[in-house]
Amino acid sequence: MSHRHENIRNFCIIAHIDHGKSTLADRILELTSAVELRDMEDQLLDNMDIERERGITIKARAVRLKYTALDGKDYIFNLIDTPGHVDFNYEVSRSLAACEGAILVVDASQGIEAQTLANTYLAIEHNLEVVPVVNKIDLPSANPDAVCKEIEEIIGIPAMDAPQISAKMGTNIRAVLEKVITDIPAPSGDDDAPLKALIFDSYYDSYKGVIIYVRVKEGCVRNGMKIKLMSTGAEFTVVETGFMGATDLINVGELHSGEVGYIAASIKSIGDTRVGDTVTDADNPCDEPLPGYKKVNPMVFSGIYPADGSKYGDLRDALEKLQLNDASLSFEPETSIALGFGFRCGFLGLLHMEIIQERLEREYNLDLITTAPSVIYRVTLTDGEVKYIDNPSNYPDPAKISLAEEPVVNANIIVPSDYVGNVMDLCQDRRGTFKDMKYLDASRVNLHYELPLNEIVYDFFDALKSRTKGYASFDYEMTGYAPSKLVKLDILLNGEVVDALSFIIHTDKAYARARKIAENLKEHIPRQLFEVPIQAAVGGKVIARETVKAMRKDVLAKCYGGDITRKKKLLEKQKEGKKRMRQLGSVEVPQEAFMAVLKLD
Amino acid sequence: MAIGLYIHVPFCKSKCPYCDFYSVKVNNELVEGWFLAVLRNLEHYGGKYGKIPINTVYFGGGTPSLVPEEMLHGILKKADEVFGFENPEISLEANPCSVDLDKLKNLKAAGFNRISFGVQSLDENELKFLGRLHNSKEAILAIENAALAGFENISADIMLGIAGQTENSLYKTISDLAKLPVVHISAYMLKIEKGTPFDCQQIKLCVPDDDKTAELYLFAVKVLEDLGFRQYEISNFAKNTFECRHNLHYWRCEEYIGIGPGAHSFFDGKRFAAKPSLDDFIKNPFQSKEITDSSPAGFEEFAMLGIRLLQGLDLEFCEKKYGIDAKKILQKCNILEKNGLVKVCGKKISLTAKGCLLSNSIIATLFIDFQ
Numbered sequence: 001m002s003h004r005h006e007n008i009r010n011f012c013i014i015a016h017i018d019h020g021k022s023t024l025a026d027r028i029l030e031l032t033s034a035v036e037l038r039d040m041e042d043q044l045l046d047n048m049d050i051e052r053e054r055g056i057t058i059k060a061r062a063v064r065l066k067y068t069a070l071d072g073k074d075y076i077f078n079l080i081d082t083p084g085h086v087d088f089n090y091e092v093s094r095s096l097a098a099c100e101g102a103i104l105v106v107d108a109s110q111g112i113e114a115q116t117l118a119n120t121y122l123a124i125e126h127n128l129e130v131v132p133v134v135n136k137i138d139l140p141s142a143n144p145d146a147v148c149k150e151i152e153e154i155i156g157i158p159a160m161d162a163p164q165i166s167a168k169m170g171t172n173i174r175a176v177l178e179k180v181i182t183d184i185p186a187p188s189g190d191d192d193a194p195l196k197a198l199i200f201d202s203y204y205d206s207y208k209g210v211i212i213y214v215r216v217k218e219g220c221v222r223n224g225m226k227i228k229l230m231s232t233g234a235e236f237t238v239v240e241t242g243f244m245g246a247t248d249l250i251n252v253g254e255l256h257s258g259e260v261g262y263i264a265a266s267i268k269s270i271g272d273t274r275v276g277d278t279v280t281d282a283d284n285p286c287d288e289p290l291p292g293y294k295k296v297n298p299m300v301f302s303g304i305y306p307a308d309g310s311k312y313g314d315l316r317d318a319l320e321k322l323q324l325n326d327a328s329l330s331f332e333p334e335t336s337i338a339l340g341f342g343f344r345c346g347f348l349g350l351l352h353m354e355i356i357q358e359r360l361e362r363e364y365n366l367d368l369i370t371t372a373p374s375v376i377y378r379v380t381l382t383d384g385e386v387k388y389i390d391n392p393s394n395y396p397d398p399a400k401i402s403l404a405e406e407p408v409v410n411a412n413i414i415v416p417s418d419y420v421g422n423v424m425d426l427c428q429d430r431r432g433t434f435k436d437m438k439y440l441d442a443s444r445v446n447l448h449y450e451l452p453l454n455e456i457v458y459d460f461f462d463a464l465k466s467r468t469k470g471y472a473s474f475d476y477e478m479t480g481y482a483p484s485k486l487v488k489l490d491i492l493l494n495g496e497v498v499d500a501l502s503f504i505i506h507t508d509k510a511y512a513r514a515r516k517i518a519e520n521l522k523e524h525i526p527r528q529l530f531e532v533p534i535q536a537a538v539g540g541k542v543i544a545r546e547t548v549k550a551m552r553k554d555v556l557a558k559c560y561g562g563d564i565t566r567k568k569k570l571l572e573k574q575k576e577g578k579k580r581m582r583q584l585g586s587v588e589v590p591q592e593a594f595m596a597v598l599k600l601d
Numbered sequence: 602m603a604i605g606l607y608i609h610v611p612f613c614k615s616k617c618p619y620c621d622f623y624s625v626k627v628n629n630e631l632v633e634g635w636f637l638a639v640l641r642n643l644e645h646y647g648g649k650y651g652k653i654p655i656n657t658v659y660f661g662g663g664t665p666s667l668v669p670e671e672m673l674h675g676i677l678k679k680a681d682e683v684f685g686f687e688n689p690e691i692s693l694e695a696n697p698c699s700v701d702l703d704k705l706k707n708l709k710a711a712g713f714n715r716i717s718f719g720v721q722s723l724d725e726n727e728l729k730f731l732g733r734l735h736n737s738k739e740a741i742l743a744i745e746n747a748a749l750a751g752f753e754n755i756s757a758d759i760m761l762g763i764a765g766q767t768e769n770s771l772y773k774t775i776s777d778l779a780k781l782p783v784v785h786i787s788a789y790m791l792k793i794e795k796g797t798p799f800d801c802q803q804i805k806l807c808v809p810d811d812d813k814t815a816e817l818y819l820f821a822v823k824v825l826e827d828l829g830f831r832q833y834e835i836s837n838f839a840k841n842t843f844e845c846r847h848n849l850h851y852w853r854c855e856e857y858i859g860i861g862p863g864a865h866s867f868f869d870g871k872r873f874a875a876k877p878s879l880d881d882f883i884k885n886p887f888q889s890k891e892i893t894d895s896s897p898a899g900f901e902e903f904a905m906l907g908i909r910l911l912q913g914l915d916l917e918f919c920e921k922k923y924g925i926d927a928k929k930i931l932q933k934c935n936i937l938e939k940n941g942l943v944k945v946c947g948k949k950i951s952l953t954a955k956g957c958l959l960s961n962s963i964i965a966t967l968f969i970d971f972q
Contacts, residue, residue, distance in 0.1 A: 529940065530940040551959060552811050552812045552815035553815040553959070554958070555790070555958055555960045558836065561607055561622070561659075561859065561865060562607055562857055562864075562865045562867065564851070564867075564872070564902070570961055571901065571964065571965065574961065574962070574969065577965075578965065
């Protein structure tokens with residue numbers, strides 16, 4: 001290890017949501033004078049509006065900091081902020097691969113939560129040194145010593161000397177940085193070896209092209225060098241390389257082994273820069289790429305359509321742009337008879353889906369219609385062919401199915417013991433299989449269930465929160481497929497199947513769901529010129545029915561002495577109204593109706 | 602082509618609680634001022650545009666019958682002088698209790714050949730609810746007197762959707778009117794206008810709801826047809842050829858000049874309105890003109906107004922005149938026809954009675970091209 005390496009620390013911060021990860025990052029930035037105070041904003045690394053508003057981190061972000069330690073030496077810190085939510089494990093995983101260590105932030109009043117565990121295990125899997133930190137000691141309900149004990153007992157890492165801090169008040173932040181120096185190993189690597197750098201993130205800059213974030217494992221990268229991206233074989237010439245400052249990129253022309261930084265090489269297409277890929281020297285390539293990390297596949301799918309059909313191109317552009325910065329988002333064109341042209345999009349989970357929708361609507365000014373989320377079902381046909389179905393419209397004829405399977409997850413739910421009964425009822429209701437139950441301490445329980453994924457993609461998290469007064473935390477991982485009794489539920493309006501409203505459901509749940517959806521639709525579909533029957537059917541058999549009565553009176557009776565302005569105004573109003581409607585066959589359906597299908601409680 | 606002339610008479614003895622037309626309490630000085638202003642404006646139009654053949658004149662209100670016959674006569678004379686009448690229909694709106702036989706005779710002599718009474722109902726309770734000044738006896742007498750005075754073209758307005766109105770009471774009102782020398786009936790559904798005394802919870806709760814009013818309307822259409830009043834417009838029914846020619850100008854997108862505070866015009870290629878202020882009307886040399894539409898008479902407008910006539914809309918004509926795609930509209934008619942809302946005959950479409958009730962939505966469905 002060179003002398004230079006000794007002064008570098010590459011680490012990230014992991015935590016359960018709301019445990020103070022981004023606030024700690026802010027304090028670290030201040031303490032290392034990475035940002036002038038006048039530029040300081042809360043949650044500096046969360047630079048998307050959505051992130052700041054929701055108080056969550058969606059995207060990983062990296063920054064290079066200079067820290068003068070108590071021993072008088074200067075250190076270079078590369079801090080990578082990571083998302084906490086289970087949906088964004090993928091992002092966490094990417095960040096971890098660029099680091100030697102992780103600061104684990106635990107709330108001193110909440111203790112360990114489901115995502116604390118999930119993220120810690122992920123870090124340990126990546127062989128990272130985990131540095132526990134107990135945050136929010138300023139809260140009256142804080143019990144830092146108990147939390148330290150919990151960390152030792154449940155996670156099994158020493159925590160008795162874990163810094164006890166308040167990121168909000170700025171208490172003890174220096175202790176955290178000193179811990180980083182003593183506990184997290186310096187990077188290793190040989191500057192003279194052929195270049196070997198891991199791409200852990202990328203985004204598109206309209207001036208510089210794709211910017212890739214790399215962790216250089218071996219060798220060096222310099223401006224003017226010809227690089228090769230190993231999985232695609234694409235070659236580019238480095239235009240700029242350097243560090244990520246807190247507010248902008250700093251082009252220093254060179255990156256060495258052990259360092260974290262960026263490369264700009266006039267890369268036009270994000271498709272060339274796969275996160276997890278290895279960058280090498282085109283003229284002096286390394287023998288083999290770095291092991292790419294676990295690629296996470298989308299688990300939840302839904303159709304996204306522009307409310308205004310003419311905006312299809314805009315939607316495609318917006319999705320492409322989002323994908324530049326979010327490789328976990330997948331989409332492909334699909335056509336719905338009801339909704340026209342749109343995209344079937346794959347998401348890591350429900351939060352991911354919500355975030356993408358919100359970003360499309362806010363950042364790209366699009367009005368969207370989203371279909372009910374679906375998971376990927378595995379269907380074995382009678383002729384032995386196996387099909388994966390992510391769109392209910394493609395569900396095969398039941399007569400041709402010999403085996404239908406649905407994805408299942410292992411779920412960990414950490415909850416105060418008072419609510420165990422409620423949570424068990426909920427899991428039971430969601431077709432869960434009880435696995436085991438462990439007391440974390442006298443008052444908190446870790447419940448372990450196996451649950452079908454399609455039972456949690458709708459509103460499980462909301463239901464869980466409402467049944468536990470918000471105290472439960474929840475995490476899950478895919479385990480595989482299990483045979484299931486599935487049916488496709490179709491919704492008919494005025495006798496015509498609306499493909500965008502179909503979904504796949506367990507037989508036992510079909511009746512209740514059908515009734516609920518028919519009722520919801522009835523509430524949301526305004527009275528039309530004629531009666532509109534709403535039917536829910538399984539295999540052609542109607543199992544629920546509601547009727548939207550015909551409108552009876554909508555007329556301007558008088559001629560008002562030749563004053564036709566009222567009539568015109570009315571016509572204008574109706575024009576506006578029509579814009580918010582979707583014409584499904586002969587029925588006009590407001591956009592909200594498509595959402596109504598998702599609301600079950 | 603001959604056009605219509607509308608004179609707005611903004612005076613009432615008392616304002617009906619459901620009415621939102623512009624009117625003020627009648628007083629001699631104001632009537633005099635209004636009269637002179639009408640004459641001024643007639644001259645103004647005449648001076649500016651020269652002779653414009655007029656084939657309908659309509660005095661609406663307010664309560665035009667409150668204006669002294671001599672003044673009404675003076676206005677007609679002036680209008681004929683500056684524009685030139687072409688065998689005009691000359692209508693007057695009248696309150697049953699504001700005309701006696703003498704006055705009616707004078708009106709006839711002044712040139713009026715059509716009179717339209719605001720009867721509203723022949724049920725005493727319904728009349729009370731509407732705050733009308735007359736009772737059923739006075740209404741019947743006024744109609745009989747009009748006939749005696751020589752009016753052949755007598756119209757009566759009736760109201761649908763009054764609190765307490767039933768099919769029985771409605772049948773009685775219509776059949777009693779049919780026994781009188783009435784040749785035209787306008788049946789308007791009560792609409793609670795914003796800002797009127799009727800615009801309150803108390804009233805809204807006691808009037809029939811939309812569904813009930815719709816039933817009353819369909820019932821009225823049937824009874825009227827049975828008694829020989831053919832429906833020719835959403836709210837209008839006539840015996841033989843007694844359609845109101847003035848209102849036909851409106852539905853056919855033909856031009857008309859409106860004079861008086863708040864009066865609307867469609868003239869010289871524009872739609873415009875005078876400010877609804879009597880004071881303004883009297884003081885200004887000419888009435889103010891607020892353009893409401895500077896490029897009217899497109900297809901949407903033509904269709905929106907034309908479809909109100911039961912004779913229907915001739916899409917072949919519209920194809921030629923406006924270059925629209927009739928096929929597209931006819932396609933959209935399919936489901937409406939199936940549900941008994943429109944009738945399609947070749948390229949002609951018309952509303953059924955049930956369709957009339959939903960005309961706003963049907964117009965929006967058929968004629969708005971929202972792509």
